Amino acid sequence: MAGSVSKNARRGGAQQLVSRWGGNIKMKSVFKNGKLKHMAVCEASGNTARKPKDLM
Secondary structure, three states: OOOOOOHHHHOOOOOOEEOOOOOEEEEEEEEEOOEEEEEEEEOOOOOEEOOHHHHO
């Protein structure tokens, strides 16, 4: 499920991913130091990671 779609494609919200803390995982884009970085955020706990798989 989470391995076949890139993190850029997940940013649109086509999938509902659930973290190990029970909250939904949302992808957010942050423009920092001239670069666009994507990060996964758990809505329940506020934890962040580079990939949604790290929060599952």
